[in-house]
Amino acid sequence: MSREFKSWASDAKRRRGPRITLVSDALRFFGRRMRRxxxxxxEVAQPTNRLGWQQLRALNLAGLFAPRVDLEVVGSDALVGLDTPFIFAANEAGRLDHQLLRIALPRRLRPGARRLSRALAKRHxxxxxxxxxxxxxxxxxFDTVAAELAKQHSVAVVPVGIVGTFRLSQTLKLRLVRKPKVSVRFGAPIYARGQSIEDVTREVQARVEHLVNEGELSWWEVERRRLGGPDDSPATMPRWRRLWEQAAPRPSEPQRRRIWR
Amino acid sequence: MSRPGFVLEVDAQTPSLLTLAGDKVGLGRFGLGTKVVYPADAVPSADPVRLIDAALEAPTGTDALERRLERTTKLTLVVLDHERPRPRMRFDVRRTIVERVLEVAARAGVDDVAIVVGGGLNKRWSPVDMTRVLGDRVATSFLPDGRIESHDITERGVAVGEVDGHPVAINRRVAESDLVVSIGAQYGHDDRHPLTKGIVDAATLSRLGAPGAEQSFIDRVCGVVHGAVDIFALQAVLGQPYLSGGLRFASRREWEWKVPDQIAFAVSRQLVAAFPKPASQALHATPVADYAVVDVVGGDPGDVFTEAAGVWQAANAVEVQGRADVLVTGVWGGAFDDGDPVGSPINAAAHALNRRAGSHLGTPFVRDQGVLVAFHPLSPRFSNRRQSSAADFFAKVLPETIDPAEMGEFEERACADQWYVDLYRKQFADHPLRTFQTWYRVAEASRSFSDVIWVGGNRRTADLFGHRAASTYADALEIASNTVGRSPQITYLHGPGLPLGDVR
Structure with a gap:
């Protein structure tokens, strides 16, 4: 060591036990109004409309009321950072679609399906x-309603693919060994700014179709196929095959590991 | 548009003001006449997609990105991480920019796309970091195929030119690309070459950050890098950090605290006082803040980095009348060291002396040979994994010398040490060169002060740095009175934000 140091400069740790600061802080603020x-x-208001993970992870008790379906929510990451409100554009596959979409979302984000323009104006x-x-x-x-509203209110359109709800209400009347699985898939938001209403509607249509068909493909793959590749969505399919595929076991579902056999 | 920053002169009616020291928050009284510099108001962000689209469609000095892409283009997105806004961004704007650029690339049918994280001397990104910052969509699309890499400055790069006989090498993927899109966030006004510092090799970085490195050399190196590849730069200009939750009070002005803010202040203080380790870890170790996106600038890199710095300056400059004798600043652990609520002493010194005291437009806050008073405990604590080289620097190099000119041999030895290099390459630690260059900047800044006094600071650490320690703020002013007299002009930099001093 070539430098010389102050011999009295102690580095002994000062250990302090737990202290109570709450009372003095409460007294400091109690009954006092600070003046500018x-x-x-x-002061100016600072409203925030961006959607964070906290809001998406909000306790969702509604899921408890759907014990008869195996609900899978995919791609909710796409909603993070969006300004609320926005428009969900979903495919109608069965009578329970709206209920399942509401169940998949926290209370604050649940969409209404009536008086659309008024709801958007009220930031719902x-x-x-x-x-x-x-x-x-x-x-x-899809008709042009979503695109028109998105343009009128300058909000984003979030494509949603709902898979597994085809004739779900009839399926639920059966006494099944395993719960039918239902998947709600959120896609990347679409911004109407600078695009015509027809273009936005076409994009919504294409994205929802790809979300429904997405399966194991990544977003990048889906996006590239959507924009340049061949259309691989099934053009025709008998009803029994659709139900058959809907009921197929999930390949990606991990086997539950058991320590005690 | 947020409220601009302003200077408050303390009078008898001024309430107690927020102080930050490591993981401790408090309210303290300052002497009459103290000038308190409040940064521009922190406001929550809005979805920046419109700003990004505008920057992509109407860039400065070049064509729109869409017109520069073809199906056969070899495209590389460089995510800049040389200068990191701290606390971390709650909504990382770089993620939104990456997504928008990828949408444009997908529309153009580009096949060969890769993402390179240009972190320079900072720790490399793990897959977890990549997913956290870039989001699930980008991570699931590119990570499984190995198409996201974190630039390794120790790997042999591709030489793209020479400056003064020194070969300049950059990341291989970047050098071989037809088009490079650089994506960064501007938080500060002095970083004009973030892309170069993010993607060059260790030897070049060593010369760029050497003690007394000439600005002309740095500019020429940047010229070589910018000339070697076709670059489209996108730089998002950030506002001030807007904290929420348990730290919501820190981004607000004291007289605007509502009851929830007062409760948050009292409860967070009580939690840290009662359960020092777990509570301070939860509150101050990895805080996140929302940053308003003031603007997104796109186009030619030279223009973009200059313009982005100009926009940041316009949004965050605070006019201060007159230079002070004493500059006072809090040093909050959450603002510079990820994962450590208090922060290591070397980084604390860099935060106080370079980041905060150095945030001005040419005229410093404090007169020549004035005094800096900083609040921080300077506990000699370092992360075993991330800051192993900093711990050894603290224990072995600083006791020998604090003069950067005498540290060349130590630097060479540390950069060649396989243990440190392995920690950097495989264990996501900072590169050892970062510690040395951080110290060089600290030592350079220390010379402009007659005294640097740490309130509540560890005496041995302060002595090791060539600084001084005081038990209380009053004691610090007592020590300073030897140099600046009994009635000094005092300027206090308030809060966790970063004001830019326009001192006149």
Whole structure:
């Protein structure tokens, strides 16, 4: 050691036990109103509308009321950072779609499906469903309502693919060994700014179709196929095959490990 | 638009003001006439997609990104992490920019896309960091195929030119790309070359950050890097950190505290006082803050980095009349060291002397040979894994010398030490060079003060740094009175934010 140090500069640790500061702090604030100092600018409101993980992870007791389905929520990460409100654009596959979408979301984010413009103006999320699918397609046609509202209110459209609700109300009447699985898949938000209403509607349609067909593909793969690759969505499919595939066991579901056999 | 910063002159009616020291928060009284510099108001962010789209569509000095992409383009996104806003961003704007750029790339049908994290001397990103910052969508799309890498400055790069006989090498993927999109966040006004410092090799970084490195050399190195690859830069300019939850009071001005803020203050103080380790770890170790995105600037890198620094300056500058004799600043652990609520002493010194006292537009807050008073315990604590080289620097190098000019041999030895290099490459630790360069900047800044006094600081650590320690703020002013007299002009930098001093 070549430098010389102060011999009295002790580095002994001062150990202090637990202290009570709450009382003195409470007394400090109690009954006192702080005045704005002269020259300090006045306070302005700081509203925040961005959706964080905390709001998405909010306790969702509604799930307890759907004990008869095995609900899987995919891609809720896409909602993080969005300004609320926004428009969910979902495919209509069965009668329980709206209820299941509401169950998949925390209370604050649950969308209404009536008086859409008024709900958006009151900063509530809304949902717009596609028409009933025809001709063996999985996703029906979207009308231009979602795009028009998105443009009018400058909000994002979140595509949602709901899988597994086809004839779910009838399926639930059966005495099944395993719960039917239902998947609610959220996609990347679509911004209407700078696009025509037809373009936005077309994009919503394509994204929802791909979410429904997405399966194991990553977002990047889906995006590239959507924009440049061949359309691999099933054009026609018999009803029994659709139900058959809907009921297939989930390949990605991990086996529960048991220590004690 | 947030409220601009302002200077409050303490009078008899001024309430007690917030002080931050390591993991301790408090309310303290300051002497009459003290100038308190409040940074611009911290406000929550809004979705920055519109700003990003505008920057992509109408960049400065170049074509829109969409027009520069073709199916065969080899595209690399460089996520800059050389200068990190601390506390961490609650909504990391870089993630939104990456997603928007990828959407444009997908529309153009680009096949070959990779992401490189340009962290320079900072610790490399683990897969967990990548997922946390870039989000699930990007991580699941690119991580399994190994298409996200964190730049390793110790790997042999591709030489792209020479400056004064010194070869400049950069990341291989970046050098081989047809187009590089650099994505960063601007928090501070002095970092004009974040891309270069993020992607060059260790030898170049060593020269860029050497004691007394000339600005012309740094500029020429940047010129070589910018000339070697086709770059489209996107820089998001951030506002001040908006804290919430248990630290919600810290981003507000004291007279605007509502009852929930007062409760948060009292409860967080009580928790830390009652359960020092777990409570301070939970509150101050890895805090997150929301940063308003003031603007997103896109285009030619030279223009973008200058313009982004200018926008940051316009949004955060605070006019201060006159230079002070004594500059006072809090040093909050959550603002510089991730994972440690108090923060290591070397980083605390860098935060006080470089980050806060050095945040000015050319004229320092304090007159030449004035005094800096900082609140921090300077506990000699270092993370075994992340700061192993800093701990050894503290224990072995500083007792020998504090003069950067005499540290060349130590630096060489540390950079060649396989243990430190392995920790950097495989265990996500800072590179040993970072500690040395941090100290060089601390030592340079210390020279402009006659005294640096740490209130509540460990006496041995302060002595090791060539600084002084005082038990209380009053004691610190008592010590300072030897140099600045009994009635000094005092300026206090308030809160966890970063005010930029426009001293006149």
């Amino acid at each position: 100092p002269a020259g300090a600018p006045p 999320n809304i949902v717009v469903f596609s028409a009933d699918p025809h001709g063996g397609r999985l996703v029906g046609e």
